[in-house]
Amino acid sequence: MTLQAYLLVGAALFVIGLFGVLARRNVLTVLMSIELIFNAANLNLVAFNRFAHPGQPWGQGFALFIIAIAAAEAVVGLALVLALYRNFRTVLTENFDLLKG
Amino acid sequence: MIEMAVFALLAVLTIVPAALVVTVKNIFHAALFLVLSLTGVAGFFAMLGADFLFVVQILLYAGGITVILLFVVLLSGSPKDWLIRQMNEQWLGALAASAVFVAVLAGLFQYLPGPESISAVGPTTELLGVLLLREMVLPFEAVSLVLLAALVGAVLFTRRGEGK
Known part of the structure; x- marks a missing residue:
């Protein structure tokens, strides 16, 4: 398989994630879409690593760090969603408007 | 030939559930579709010779993160x-923005x-371990601090405010 094929899959994942972040009402699905975007980035990093610099695992090391950061982000994000639900009784993004003038 | 078939299968396994994650109404189902999509990405990691990342992806993403998400x-x-409507009023604009992004990417x-000749796939776990504990040791320690901060932050945000 060529590099372009992997990048195409990564681009598709990214665009789907972008659409999810912009168009979903539920904060939880926004977080899921962000996970999709992280995965698109990881896929691109590993594909570039394999095709451009085989034998040097720097791209994979980067992907590993992204996975660790994504795990931290998911844990804190979901804790925030739980705190929001406890205070507002909703998980819909349009209801979080305390800062609206 | 077999590689092409496996790639096509993995592409379908990754992209179709991903599209369902952002379109399906029931968010519980969306989380389950996310597991499928992340498993597809793990398959791509295996195809690219990233054996350690394949295991981490299954364990951490398909296993850990989605279980927290389901909770x-x-x-x-x-x-x-x-059962309520899951798309906001800007979904048409979001679709347009995504389409523009697809057009830009297609132009790029x-x-x-073009395709290059690549070497045979070999295990990279040992190389990755050496890299993490030699050149990348500072980010490695930093990320452990980040994980600790995330742990404490999660506990802080979810505890019930006592005496309020």
Whole structure:
């Protein structure tokens, strides 16, 4: 398989994630879409690593760090969603408007 | 030939559930589709010779993160909340923005270098371990601090305010 094929899959994942972040009402699905975007980035990093610099695992090391950061982000994000639900009784993004003038 | 078939299968396994994650109404189902999509990405990692990342992806993403996600889906709201409209009023604009992004990416793809000859796939776990504990040791320690901060932050945000 060529590099372009992997990048195409990564681009598709990214665009789907972008659409999810912009168009979903539920904060939880926004977080899921962000996970999709992280995965698109990881896929691109590993594909570039394999095709451009085989034998040097720097791209994979980067992907590993992204996975660790994504795990931290998911844990804190979901804790925030739980705190929001406890205070507002909703998980819909349009209801979080305390800062609206 | 077999490689092409496996790639096509993995592409379908990754992209179709991903599209369902952002379109399906029931967010519990969306979280389950996310597991499928992340498993597809793990398959791509295996195809690219990233054996350690393949295991980490299955363990951490398909296993860990989605289980937390399912817990929060069940803790925040009742099943009747899963039946309401899930798209906001800007979904058409979002679709347009995504389409523009696809057009830009498609325009960029022609500038990519053509397919190169690549070496055989070999295990990279040992190389990765050496890299993490030699050149990348500072970010490695930093990320452990980040994980600790995330742990403490999660506990801080979810505890009930006592005496308020």
